[in-house]
Amino acid sequence: MIFKKLWRFLAWFMCLWAFITGYSPREKLHTITALIGEDVTLPCAFEFPDGKKVPYIVNWNRENVKIPFFMWYDGYPPHMSENYRGRVSLIKPASLNLTNVQDSDQGWFICSVFFLNRVSDMPHNTSRVQLKVHAPPQFTQKPPDVVYVKVGESLTLSCAAIGTPEPEITWLKDNRVLKASVTVQILSTKLRITRLQETDFGDYLCKARNNEGSITVASKVIGAGATFRSLVRSFSSTTVSS
Structure with a gap:
């Protein structure tokens, strides 16, 4: 229960900060192709401010969905939505391992990295990954x-x-x-x-x-x-x- 409240607070804080500061994210675009049932890695690379490692939060969202389906902060159990439970895990520093790819996984994934203990105008890093899910033919008629x-x-x-x-x-x-x-x-x-x-x-x-x-x-x-x-x-x- 404590972890859930903490993650909700962090998600709320990140959304509020994004709205207030009006930052311009530095986006990196990737395209990944996979067959149904395969495992894939969704890349999310970033650079620490001034090249110095600082605490950070990783959020993974689906396009047009405000609430992250995966959140990670060092020292706490990762938070993930029910439909991704058991299928996603973090590959440090911020990439995501997705197993047993489903047809519903097709689309855009957005990785956002927020640096803590930074001034409010410090931009965060964002990666957008398009996952194309392929499947061999199956007769319906x-x-x-x-x-x-x-x-x-x-x-x-x-x-x-x-x-x-x-x-x-x-x-x-x-x-x-x-x-x-x-x-x-x-x-x-x-x-x-x-x-x-x-x-x-x-x-x-x-x-x-x-x-x-x-x-x-x-x-x-x-x-x-x-x-x-x-x-x-x-x-x-x-x-x-x-």
Whole structure:
């Protein structure tokens, strides 16, 4: 309880000091890229005033969030918000180790270093780190394994995937890249074919790809005309008689 009150007081004091003094922070910009589940280090380098080590406080914020999610002061247990508990730790002097990166971690992180026992017009050091979280594609929609259609009918196959960067969807038929035409529409999450011909029957493949990998799902389109139904009835009759 004492630690919580102390950290709240320090956070309030830092915000008040920033508002009153109107300092101009010296910012350093960094960009870090990581895959979901990886561990990363968010850099925050600074220089002590006049090159002499003095007591300092480290605050890590998310962009547009006033309350720090991580606060450190030497000699006290670090304070961290619940969603980062167990995932963050300080790498002295002020960098942050972030483990098990999640998609929600993507965005800007701001590191602020405040020097104690300094005059009020002493500027503090700030680093901004952009974390880009990448993820391989994952299907959110898949076409059926087998589709039965008639000549002249329309066919729609759905296929969608998520990932970072956003995956590109490609359709293949009989191992050849499918191109749009008068009867073939290739939409963002659907493949639509109108006025089906026998040449449209075959093996279709939906491929989702980004910089982190690619995945595929297959769908077989089979003609379901009168001949097909006759074959089914014939096969059923043969099975029953035997």
